[in-house]
Amino acid sequence: MNCEKIKEKINIRTVLESFNLFPVKENRKTAFYFALDREEKIPSFSVDFVKNKAFDFGTGKNYDIISIVQQINQCSVSEALKYFEKFDFSVQKNDEIAEASQGKNYSIIKVSEIRHPALIQYLKSRKVYEQKDLVKEIYYELNSKKYFGIGFFNNSGGVEIRNKYSKICLGKKDVTLAKNELSENKEIIIFEGFFDYLTFKNLEKKEKSISDYLILNSTAMLFKVEETLKNYGKISLFLDNDANGNSTKEIIQKKYKNVEDCSLLYWDFKDLNEWFCAKT
Known part of the structure; x- marks a missing residue:
């Protein structure tokens, strides 16, 4: 083309x-x-x-x-x-x-548990099927056409939609803050996208977590949680190993104390999920 x-x-x-x-x-x-x-x-x-x-x-x-x-x-x-x-x-x-992210010309038709074979296969290909309960199956209409995908909701009610072919946000773009009743603001773990969050939940499934989780859904959303992050004693970063992720990491390291860069775990891969898929 x-x-x-x-x-x-x-x-x-x-x-x-x-x-x-x-x-x-x-x-x-x-x-x-x-x-x-x-x-x-x-x-x-x-x-x-x-x-x-x-x-x-x-x-x-x-x-x-x-x-x-x-x-x-x-x-x-x-x-x-x-x-x-x-x-x-x-x-x-x-x-x-474009208009989907503006809240224009779209409607969510149905929200359910993950059941569609194509979405199950996609979660399995990303090796996070065990965490299917943390996401939803979303059917939506966009400019009179119907689509479906894996949905992950943010704090403003917007939903990140992913499938094998598309990556969009329906509604307002925002972060997703998953609070843990045991955390007492001691630690927060930050991810860029929800597939890295699902991957991490796979890795920690045998241990009882006391951390809160922040999924940025875009590094551009960091400004929304700058005050929130001041409340935590420790910040652990699982950001992408690219220019955007590195830049965000530097901003956080300069602004806050006790920041741990966990990307060293997957230093030769783009992100945590890519490393996990290659290693398992």
């Missing part, structure tokens, strides 16, 4: 979400993200969902979805085109997925 077809078929929000990048503030048509190539406290990367383009106010550079992949992966156009091979073109439509 050529560049123009890809730009037509895939929306910019979906591309950014594939790199675990989410807006810091947004409205129906536009949003601000943190810059792709540097650490910053005030987001300067402006995304226009209607035009499917972006502008970096810090550098003055314009972006489309292909140049975004080039910037993040530091690759050529041909290599960027290969990156898009993993996208499911049958369901990607401009503005459909």
Whole structure:
């Protein structure tokens, strides 16, 4: 598929979400993200969902979805085109997925326990089927089309949806804080995504936990819990081994005391789940 077809078929929000990048503030048509190539406290990367383009106010550079992949992966156009091979073109439509995260044009039809064979198989492929009770089977309608996936709810009632082909958020983006009645704010364990959280629950299943758990659902959501984290005596980090995860780790280590970087456990893998799948 050529560049123009890809730009037509895939929306910019979906591309950014594939790199675990989410807006810091947004409205129906536009949003601000943190810059792709540097650490910053005030987001300067402006995304226009209607035009499917972006502008970096810090550098003055314009972006489309292909140049975004080039910037993040530091690759050529041909290599960027290969990156898009993993996208499911049958369901990607401009503005459909974008509006899902805005709470527009979607409705949740049914929430149930995980029963669908495809979702069971996907959980098994990620080796977290034992934790199926921590997620839900979600059926939803998006712009008059029906879909289903594995759902994980956040603190604002939004739901992270995952299946083999898609990664979106229905409703408001937020963190998920799972409190433990035994924790007494002694320790909090932080993950980027819920599959790493499910993986960790697999690893600790034989021990009684006294920790709280924080799933960011996007490192851009860290600002929502900056005050909350001050209440904990210890912070354990299970973040991704990539530029985004490393940047978030550095921010937390500078701001809080007694922070443990647990990514050393899976230093040669992208994240905890990838390491777990390879080792078991």
